[in-house]
Amino acid sequence: MPDSIDIPPVVVTATVNGERVSRAVEPRMNLVDFLREELELTGSHIGCEHGVCGACTVRVDGTIVRGCLMLAVQADGAEVLTIEGLSESGEIADLQENFKTRNAAQCGFCTPGMLMTAAELLAENPGAGRTEIRQHISGNFCRCTGYQAIVDAIEETGRNRGEK
Amino acid sequence: MADSPVVTVHDRPNSYIGRSVPRPNVQRLLHGRGTFTDDIKLPRMVHAAYLRSPFAHADIKSINADAAKAAPGVAGVFTGKEIAELCEPWVGVLSHLEGMRSPPQYPMAIDRARWQGEPVVAVVAETRAQAEDAVELVEVDWAELPAACDMTAALDADAPVIHEEYGNNLCWERIVDEGDVDAAFDQAAVVVEDEFTFGRHTGVTLEPRAIISSWDPSEEQLTVYMSTQGPHMLQAIFAKHFGLEEHRVRVICKDVGGAFGIKVHTYGDEIATAALTMLLKRPVKFIPDRMESFTADIHARHHTIKARMAVAEDGKILAIDFDDLTGIGPYSMYPRSSGIEINQVLNLTGGPYTIENYRARGRVVFQNKPLMCQYRAVGHPIATAMQEALVDHAAQALGMDVVEIREKNLVPDDAYPTKSITGMPFDKLSHHAAKDKLLGMVDYAGLRADQEKARESGIYRGIGFACMIEVTSPSPMFYGVGGAPISAQDGVTLRLDAKGNLIVASGVTEQGQGAEAVLSQVAATAVGVTPDKIKIITGDTEITPYGGGTWASRGTGIAGEAAAQAGHALRDQVLEVAGIMLQSEPRKLDIRDNAVVDADTGNERISLAEVGRVVYYRADTLPKDYQSELIATRHHVPKKFPFAFTNGIHCSHVEVDVDTGVVKLLNYWVVEDCGTVINPLLVEEQVRGGVIQGIGGALYEECLYSDEGQLLNGNLADYLVPMAAEMPDIQVGHVTSPNSDSELGAKGAGEGGTGGAPAAILNAVNDALLPLGARLTVNPMTPERVLRALGKTE
Ligand code: FES
Numbered sequence: 001m002p003d004s005i006d007i008p009p010v011v012v013t014a015t016v017n018g019e020r021v022s023r024a025v026e027p028r029m030n031l032v033d034f035l036r037e038e039l040e041l042t043g044s045h046i047g048c049e050h051g052v053c054g055a056c057t058v059r060v061d062g063t064i065v066r067g068c069l070m071l072a073v074q075a076d077g078a079e080v081l082t083i084e085g086l087s088e089s090g091e092i093a094d095l096q097e098n099f100k101t102r103n104a105a106q107c108g109f110c111t112p113g114m115l116m117t118a119a120e121l122l123a124e125n126p127g128a129g130r131t132e133i134r135q136h137i138s139g140n141f142c143r144c145t146g147y148q149a150i151v152d153a154i155e156e157t158g159r160n161r162g163e164k
Numbered sequence: 165m166a167d168s169p170v171v172t173v174h175d176r177p178n179s180y181i182g183r184s185v186p187r188p189n190v191q192r193l194l195h196g197r198g199t200f201t202d203d204i205k206l207p208r209m210v211h212a213a214y215l216r217s218p219f220a221h222a223d224i225k226s227i228n229a230d231a232a233k234a235a236p237g238v239a240g241v242f243t244g245k246e247i248a249e250l251c252e253p254w255v256g257v258l259s260h261l262e263g264m265r266s267p268p269q270y271p272m273a274i275d276r277a278r279w280q281g282e283p284v285v286a287v288v289a290e291t292r293a294q295a296e297d298a299v300e301l302v303e304v305d306w307a308e309l310p311a312a313c314d315m316t317a318a319l320d321a322d323a324p325v326i327h328e329e330y331g332n333n334l335c336w337e338r339i340v341d342e343g344d345v346d347a348a349f350d351q352a353a354v355v356v357e358d359e360f361t362f363g364r365h366t367g368v369t370l371e372p373r374a375i376i377s378s379w380d381p382s383e384e385q386l387t388v389y390m391s392t393q394g395p396h397m398l399q400a401i402f403a404k405h406f407g408l409e410e411h412r413v414r415v416i417c418k419d420v421g422g423a424f425g426i427k428v429h430t431y432g433d434e435i436a437t438a439a440l441t442m443l444l445k446r447p448v449k450f451i452p453d454r455m456e457s458f459t460a461d462i463h464a465r466h467h468t469i470k471a472r473m474a475v476a477e478d479g480k481i482l483a484i485d486f487d488d489l490t491g492i493g494p495y496s497m498y499p500r501s502s503g504i505e506i507n508q509v510l511n512l513t514g515g516p517y518t519i520e521n522y523r524a525r526g527r528v529v530f531q532n533k534p535l536m537c538q539y540r541a542v543g544h545p546i547a548t549a550m551q552e553a554l555v556d557h558a559a560q561a562l563g564m565d566v567v568e569i570r571e572k573n574l575v576p577d578d579a580y581p582t583k584s585i586t587g588m589p590f591d592k593l594s595h596h597a598a599k600d601k602l603l604g605m606v607d608y609a610g611l612r613a614d615q616e617k618a619r620e621s622g623i624y625r626g627i628g629f630a631c632m633i634e635v636t637s638p639s640p641m642f643y644g645v646g647g648a649p650i651s652a653q654d655g656v657t658l659r660l661d662a663k664g665n666l667i668v669a670s671g672v673t674e675q676g677q678g679a680e681a682v683l684s685q686v687a688a689t690a691v692g693v694t695p696d697k698i699k700i701i702t703g704d705t706e707i708t709p710y711g712g713g714t715w716a717s718r719g720t721g722i723a724g725e726a727a728a729q730a731g732h733a734l735r736d737q738v739l740e741v742a743g744i745m746l747q748s749e750p751r752k753l754d755i756r757d758n759a760v761v762d763a764d765t766g767n768e769r770i771s772l773a774e775v776g777r778v779v780y781y782r783a784d785t786l787p788k789d790y791q792s793e794l795i796a797t798r799h800h801v802p803k804k805f806p807f808a809f810t811n812g813i814h815c816s817h818v819e820v821d822v823d824t825g826v827v828k829l830l831n832y833w834v835v836e837d838c839g840t841v842i843n844p845l846l847v848e849e850q851v852r853g854g855v856i857q858g859i860g861g862a863l864y865e866e867c868l869y870s871d872e873g874q875l876l877n878g879n880l881a882d883y884l885v886p887m888a889a890e891m892p893d894i895q896v897g898h899v900t901s902p903n904s905d906s907e908l909g910a911k912g913a914g915e916g917g918t919g920g921a922p923a924a925i926l927n928a929v930n931d932a933l934l935p936l937g938a939r940l941t942v943n944p945m946t947p948e949r950v951l952r953a954l955g956k957t958e
């Protein structure tokens with residue numbers, strides 16, 4: 001019998017999108033399941049559960065992580081930001097607008113992870129060129145677009161930020 | 165009524181057709197506020213997990229589920245036999261594919277499992293983790309059987325026969341023989357021959373398949389939330405196999421995280437999930453995980469083809485002759501069948517060219533691997549790659565330029581309407597115009613000069629072209645004629661609300677390609693409102709007009725046309741009642757920018773909001789003998805042609821590293837003729853996304869199997885998909901030959917990219933390797949295979 005069945009829940013307390021939350025969860029629960037199932041923040045998606053597709057990307061203490069590779073208990077005491085919080089803060093309003101006008105989201109399943117990843121690049125290096133942008137998002141699988149619209153949207157956002 | 169001036173959607177002032185307006189429904193997806201099926205929780209919902217066969221072929225001697233039943237949180241454990249008691253089996257054949265056979269298939273294996281991954285036992289628990297834990301506690305006593313995995317060997321006399329009653333593993337065979345092929349080969353100046361292998365790959369939608377089933381025994385009502393492309397088709401299937409009336413089944417499809425033909429079939433685990441809610445009387449959710457998806461989703465392609473082409477001295481193609489074999493797993497998929505893919509290969513090969521002699525054999529073979537069925541561009545990548553590789557091969561044998569040989573053989577643009585040698589009727593195609601347009605985008609002479617120069621320094625670059633045709637917007641000749649509950653028609657209902665907003669409901673679904681945007685643009689144009697006034701409703705069998713859904717690039721061509729016609733009807737209704745209010749003749753009025761205006765001057769007479777207010781709240785001010793209507797439904801089904809064929813031409817520019825075998829994509833160009841373009845922004849990224857999926861098949865994606873039928877790379881780390889860093893920018897151009905079967909003139913654009921890319925890349929790689937005497941006829945062209953072709957590895 002798998003061990004985890006008998007292990008008692010552990011309390012995880014974290015600040016998620018600026019709100020302090022506390023939940024008793026199984027120690028094996030990963031962060032993205034915690035966000036989706038316990039907090040009902042369903043904007044972070046699950047595409048592979050083994051760290052390849054990037055659909056579960058969220059920000060923990062200022063750095064992006066794969067929510068399926070991190071356990072919820074590891075986020076105890078951390079600041080977690082999901083696409084919902086990132087949207088409401090207005091931090092990526094320009095990027096979202098460019099995703100919209102460039103048609104950089106089709107089914108939208110990769111989009112929250114893609115925006116999270118792009119937001120990081122734009123914060124670090126708004127002047128990134130197309131090759132750098134492609135490299136930076138190459139851990140985020142998109143099955144629908146040709147990636148080109150996504151690269152366009154990120155490039156345009158960086159250009160506009162640079163001009164400000 | 166209807167005495168307003170006749171205008172087509174194209175003549176309307178304030179038209180949104182042909183404009184790159186953003187998609188109306190994208191905002192929520194950008195804010196993480198979409199509703200994908202896995203985002204939904206229903207009261208008392210439980211979670212299903214399936215124990216799947218670890219063997220490709222094995223008898224189930226016994227199942228002991230006692231420990232699983234006692235495990236924490238478990239609500240029930242059910243075998244295939246128990247599920248089968250609730251549900252009729254299905255047979256995945258189409259009657260117009262004559263002679264095709266496939267035995268009844270049950271949702272889960274009963275006494276014998278026939279592929280690794282076939283569902284065997286269903287476990288339902290409070291959480292998915294608990295259900296997965298309990299799956300591990302189920303004990304199955306297996307007796308492994310010899311398996312027929314290799315599709316070619318599956319036809320050998322000594323191969324294990326998967327369905328004993330058939331005597332062998334042949335599912336279907338079709339032969340086409342037109343003209344005098346033997347005479348043509350005898351006369352040929354040059355005959356080229358190749359043996360092609362196209363690997364088995366799969367769809368890898370980023371959102372896996374997803375379903376929540378909910379049975380209300382008090383009303384005998386089954387509600388299914390599902391990530392699907394065809395809600396009405398699924399409604400018909402659930403109803404039929406559970407013995408329910410169709411109105412007792414409601415299929416709701418919220419946001420869909422990519423589909424590409426993966427989510428348009430009948431999967432045993434999904435049907436079983438509907439049975440589980442009936443057994444437990446609680447909502448049941450089932451979301452396969454990624455590794456499960458690799459053996460539970462349909463696979464696609466996998467063909468081996470022996471092909472030859474006869475060519476005259478001047479480059480004229482005299483004949484094509486090929487023998488195609490494809491393996492489809494142990495059953496033909498229901499309800500589309502697994503025969504359509506090869507049928508397309510037989511129908512489409514050679515389609516862009518004038519060919520008078522044509523012979524082809526297609527064989528569909530049962531084997532112990534996952535089921536194979538229609539995935540984006542069904543058969544097109546195979547037909548196009550084979551045909552285009554042969555054309556390049558012939559050009560090379562004749563010492564002719566690859567563009568010149570195509571120019572010589574492409575059907576002239578003024579020859580349409582015409583038919584292909586296989587009897588496919590074409591309305592209007594534009595191969596020469598498309599090729600000319602492409603050559604205006606590609607500096608062909610420059611690329612050739614660069615190629616020469618690069619070779620001097622040991623750098624091998626190649627240029628590959630691919631001309632193609634694409635099946636879109638099918639009529640009932642595709643599936644309905646074969647007896648499948650798949651509607652070729654689709655409907656759109658338009659309703660003007662009391663504030664002058666337009667509510668649009670349609671049977672097509674949105675899975676990211678922009679179906680809702682197209683409906684919105686067409687409806688806005690036909691009625692005369694601005695897009696911000698529009699609300700689109702799709703994906704619910706209870707509230708949308710009946711329709712086939714979204715597949716085979718049919719949304720724009722079919723539902724788009726229904727929206728145009730419904731728009732005209734609603735506009736007539738509005739003008740009629742406005743005419744009464746304004747004491748004006750309806751034909752002297754028009755609707756522009758949300759208001760009724762004088763047709764001549766454009767001066768506003770009354771807003772649509774005011775029309776709505778009067779109609780709904782103050783009908784007492786209208787004549788007593790008059791009843792207004794502000795709702796119209798129209799359907800459209802293609803009638804003139806069985807398919808709205810489109811055409812396109814691709815060009816790929818690659819560099820092959822002859823030391824590592826890695827193919828680098830330098831540039832890519834496509835010209836596509838999909839008729840009237842409703843939204844260039846959407847079409848172009850649709851084409852690009854399609855090309856990228858074609859690149860996946862050409863260079864990376866393959867489900868690798870052991871001889872025993874064990875999948876070796878069933879996860880996203882080992883199964884490679886195209887990622888951003890390796891993908892080129894893709895330039896897209898358009899030629900427009902409107903569809904004469906509709907007012908809108910639109911055809912589909914969803915699959916041409918995927919259909920053409922493998923051919924263009926194959927030709928580009930071979931062009932690069934030409935001076936080294938290496939030639940590849942296999943997809944994917946992995947580094948190892950490139951090196952093997954170069955003789956650099958075993
Ligand atoms: S779900 Fe976490 S990387 Fe794919």
Ligand code: FES
Pocket residue numbers: 104105106107108109110111141142143144145370421422676
């Ligand atoms: S938009 Fe569908 S996966 Fe990226």
